[in-house]
Amino acid sequence: MPSTTSVLSAYTTFSASTMLARTMLNEVQNLTNQLIPQQLQEKVLAKLGGLIGYSSSQMTLVIDEYNGLSLNQMFEASEAYLRTKISPSVVRLKLSKAPQEQNFSLTVNKGEKIVDSFDDVQVVWQMICTETQKTKADCDGYFSSESVERRSVELSFHKKHKEKVLSSYLPHVLERSEAIKEENKVVKLHSLGNCYGEVNLDHPSTFDKLAMDPTLKQELMDDLDRFVKRRKFYKRVGKVWKRGYLLYGPPGTGKSSLIAAMANYLKFDIFDLELTSIHSNSDLRRLLLATTNRSILVIEDIDCSSDFQNRQAGAHNQGGNQLTLSGLLNFIDGLWSSCGDERIIVFTTNHKDRLDPALLRPGRMDMHIHMSYCTPSGFRILASNYLGVNDHSMFTDIEQLITEVDVTPAEIAEELMKSEDVDIALKGLVKYLHVKKIERGKANGGEKEVSEQEREPESKGRS
Template sequence: MAAMFSSSEISKTATSLFSAYASFAGSMMLVRSMANELIPHPLRSYLFNGLSYFLAPLSPDLTLAIDEQCGMGKNEVYEAARVYLGTRISPKTERLKVSKTRKQKHLTTAIDNGETVVDRFENVKLTWRFVCGEGQKPHSWEKRYFELSFNKKHKDKVLDFYLPYVLLKAEETKNKDKVIKLYSRQCPFSEDDGGVRGFWGSIILDHPATFDTLAMDPDLKKMIIDDLDRFLKRKGYYKKVGKAWKRGYLLYGPPGTGKSSLVAAMANYLKFDIYDLGITSVRSDADLRRTLLSTGNRSILLVEDIDCSSEVLERQTANKNKQQDAKSRQLTLSGLLNCIDGLWSSCGDERIIVFTTNFKDRIDPALLRPGRMDLHINMSYCTSDGFRILASNYLGIGSKYNPFFGEIDGLLESTEASPAEVAEELMRSDDADTALQGLVEFLKRKRDEATETENKPEDSDEVGSSITRLNAAISRVKRSKTDGDRKKIMMVNGRM
């Protein structure tokens, strides 16, 4: 064999190979140069990608991308995957995000960017991967999504059985560890999501208010509870009559009468999250629609002090000098009405809408009609029944006789004192008698001040003095009609 290949022949063969290689390389460089000159760059990229697709080996796996957002709303599959994967973290995971807020009872764990979790479902191997990157547009929020990879032959099983299983398990986990959250647009960072920016920010709401602790008339309190219970049970009824499954409440009354506490008690009773919508933070009707579509089901949408937003919600009058594009950037009353009682109101189920105000007469009547604000609840000044509840809460003497009770009941009948003012007086001492004595003195001062204001002689400011006396008289009339208002509320509620 050695004689067959002499050194001279091997040298000639190597020279021929190098020559052929050099000729081929030169030809390819010439072709590349001509291609760069004659073929446009987009066409070259298209041809290169096409060749890569046909020459690459076929993969047996299929990957599903599950984005955080689904159009203008949240992707429920993404939320379910985030909760579900928190219970499927294996020892092989190299990086985890661990967090705990001051109101959480347990540590929260989640996979970090780029980490994977392997799951099995009916002998099918499924690989989850969390991806977090910059948004496509400048100054946009980061883009977060999950990748789910598996063998292509199991596609139907994953879509029809595995993903519904993930949704079910995530719902069970959330119900087991249910905490009520307070959402706000003004602070778009969530405590339980690693401080990542989103459309709504949230904190855990640990408000202690319940219907048992509210200083309200017992009949009015029972009516509200019955109305909430009836609303929860009537999903089929709302569908049958062709209405969105929602309920509107208007809470009106002087400051300190417990409007915010009633909202917290409703949330604790229903186990609903609260979305605190500040109207002044909404720039336009389109922004309002995006905001409402990003809220979840089984929630309370709260708009506090709606009367203070009257300038924002004034009806837009025709003005030929205004440009159409300027109108599109405004928040209008019509836009708000369409979101709470128009076609957009049907984009969600089991929702409570609550407006609060100190001055009901300042609200546009269009907001007050049934279908928008179904139930009007007058949060009045402190009554004898409300005082008994506060005395039980703060002093532990609600059901016990006390010699101060009779005098306090009489003063509350003739004096306008809010539950917040009464509660503040009861907190001034741990001794019941001392606290009640202080409350008596406080109510007497308020009564004397009101009497002095009413009897103040007219001077140069006669008009202002007359208005003051007129307002005081109107307040007394409203106070005397409180029981009648409650009966009317219950009658209206019975017709709904």
């Protein structure tokens, strides 16, 4: 029988060996973590598990930020949803704030994990970021290399909950994210052309401030309301869920303000397409893919883009390398127009008669909106906006003069801004309208005189 001393000695030796082994193991683990990335460790362990027949009970879904050339809707939804699930245990967050925004924006930083539960199912989200090098051309055509961050989120859960996660939890995330984005959405203005950029659209224009015909304004609002509610209708009839509007009229009648009012009303982003910077149909298709759902695509002053007025322009210049009318038509309602949902296309022009009829038919430009010179009702809206008055003794004279001259809402607004005193501002407007009336009379008199002079030689010849 061993003595007490020998037993204690053996125990001490065993304890020391155990401590040494544990210390060495910790050192090896720390060294491994420093030298081998966590993702690579997980892949190696997964491979080893497969070789020895080990099967993990966990399943992981990888959701990349991009699906080919398009944004991954599920990634965007996850990012918005996870902002509402940030717990006190999360120690690293990304903080941002645009100059026009009132509040800070917090997002999950790379490597952080967020635990969520849904219908007794526990899931774990983790943000993954990797960096790659990408070569790109700037606005002047110079090439440069930049570091690009590739982002994805990983969703992990027990394998037995796979069906519930796919059929119930992820649709729940999508639905909640849409509601969250709608509540917090800031309308953005995107520039599409040689250089892509975006800013927050901090434009104050709303429908109630627009100096346009009240009946036409209500018709447009009703049309927009019908459009956004008709997802199932468009699918049932086999049409792409989009709508086209042509805004035409002289400069200064509020076409750009109307576009901003539409964006603010629907909370749709605006994509401003600069045709002069696009050189081929393929460029046009590439830019179309950069637009998002629930957006307004704007092509202003399309009558100034003479390249589209000749259907054969591309046939005479470098074949298919040119931007052609047929390319634009396919962009509006061809196969490429189906690359997205709930989109609005707006053309503006000062001269509707100069446009190719192919651009104007229903299905391309569904509603034609005439932005006319200012009307009496439009003047009253402007007076309320700029002077804060709804009635005045000079209103009758002003409204009568407005019916006798061609004056734009922009011209009237400029006169009303010249003084904060209501009487002074309105007197100045009356004077301005009288001058325009006199100028119009002189112009009409000159035209009449020229016409009589042209007829005079004809009468002499007959005599």
